[in-house]
Structure formats: structure tokens, C-alpha cells
Amino acid sequence: MILSLFFMCLSCLPFYSSDKINDRPIIGVLAQEVYSQKPNQTAYIAASYVKFLESAGARVVPVMILYPGGGVSIISSGYERAAKIFYELAIEANSRGDYFPVWGTCLGFEQLMYLTSEKTILSQTNTSGVALPLNFTNEIKDSKMFKDFPAELIEDLATQALTENSHKWSLAVLTHNSNEELKMFYKVLSTNTDGKVEFVSTVEAYDYPIYGTQWHPEKNAFEWTRPYIPHSPSAIKTTFYLAQFFVSEARKNFHKFESEDEESKALIYNYNPVFTGPKSGFEQIYFF
Secondary structure, eight states, X not given: OOOOEEEEEOOOOSSOOTTOOOSSOEEEXXXXXXXXXXXTEEEEEEHHHHHHHHXXXXXXXXXXXXXXXXXXXXXXXXXXXXXXXXXXXXXHHHHTTOOOOEEEETHHHHHHHXXXXXXXXXXXXXXXXXXXXXXXXXXXXXXXXXXXXXHHHHHHHHHSOOEEXXXXXXOBHHHHHHOHHHHXXXXXXXXXXXXXXXXXXXXXXXXXXXXXXXXXXXXXXXXXSOTTSOOSHHHHHHHHHHHHHHHHHHTXXXXXXXXXXXXXXXXXXXXXXXXXXXXXXXXXXXXX
């Protein structure tokens, strides 16, 4: 079971002021359709994504699929339709100075590429269940995502297999470089290869706080059911440095619920994660 995610900041000021931060950030996590649905189990979020964000001081609100859909498609599914709505809202908000960060992991990364290019442009790769080092590009020097990483951790990421991949589709570097929409929108921070196809593995937008990893930063610290997930000290640091980065981006956003009561009802604390390992690829899952 391969899950990936689309993160969106929920938690309004009409503009972002650099001398203020939000010490109570709330981040929406887009749920995904359950393959074999049961009563009260039509959508789910892996608990590791929630822990990933909570570890850096954020709270989570599950964002439900807006329309029913079968399967998990980035072209035609409830996941895709919900992602498209939030992606367009984020672009609109950021364009008027309302800081609205977005993060895509794995399927969320692929979804971002589709939403930006409006084309089906992914290539099949042999990258389901493998840890890889990152091949950093020169763009990392000016990146926001890796700016606060210690030099030794960047070195470890470049030389050790610290990033877990659970995807069958990837954005080939050649495809990125030949697509004007993607090339103008995203700077490529790292690439990888399955031995045949060189693919984009980490991006950040030039003009918007939009970020994506084809790999799973949350798994290193919070998932234990698969032997290919790295758990070394540097792998764990990678999880928390990226969590800290994205939550720090969310702190620049001041969206809020109309009341504390509405906020409390929306938080994921109202749901209980279910222990699903070792049969599942996740230790715990929230079902909705």
C-alpha cells in the first residue's frame, strides 16, 4: 500500500509580516481514498504524517475528500479534485500576499507536477521500496528547504541512502527540462535514478512557498514495518529538519478558525489512530 500526501497550511491576515510568526500553526493533511472501503473507513491518513508535523510544533486537521472516487489517481479521483481546489487557492492567496505554504510528498509530489503542468508526464521507474542518497543540484545553494541543514547532514544525504522511496511513477529530469511550465515554476534541488531513468526527487517553487519530495521524510522516524526504511541518526535528523522547515513556513500564515470550538472539532485529536503493522506499510492509520 503506497500512500503519499499533500500538505496544506490552514491556520486571516491579508498579508505576511516578517516580524510576526504564528505560534499555533495548524496544517491540513489531505486524506486519501481507502482501496477496499468499509463502514466508517472510506478515507485515511497515515499517522506518521501527523507525527511528522506535530514533532515540529504544529497541529493537524484532516482534510476530507470532497468527492467520492475509486482508486488513487492524480488525474481523476477525489484526491485529485480536492488537491486541485487547494492548489488553486494557494496560488491565489500567495499572489495577493497571503502566505500559504504547500507541501507534496510522493503522490502529493506527483500531484503537484500534474497540477502545475496540466499534463500526464510521469515515467515508470523501479523505485518501490528503496532508500537512496540524494544527487543535489547547484540550486541547493539558494534553497529555502535545506538552508538550515548542517553541512554534515547535507553530506550524509548526498552519500548515504537516507531517503525512502515508495513510488512507481516519477518525473524524469528530461521531461522537467523540456516542459516550460515546470521548468519556470520549480527549481530542482535533487535528482535520483533507478539505473535507467534519472528523475526529479526534490523541488521548491521559485515564486511560491510550494515544496515537494518524491521520497518520504516522515518514514525515517515513524515507520518500522519495512526493512528498507533508514533509521540511522542522520536519517532521523532528516525527518526532523524537514518537519521543522515546513512548520516554520506554516508559522508565517495566520489563517484561523472562526472560533475555538470550531477549531477543536476539526483537529485530528477527535480521531484515534489504528495500529495496522506489521501487515500494513504503516504502523498506525487514521480512518475516516
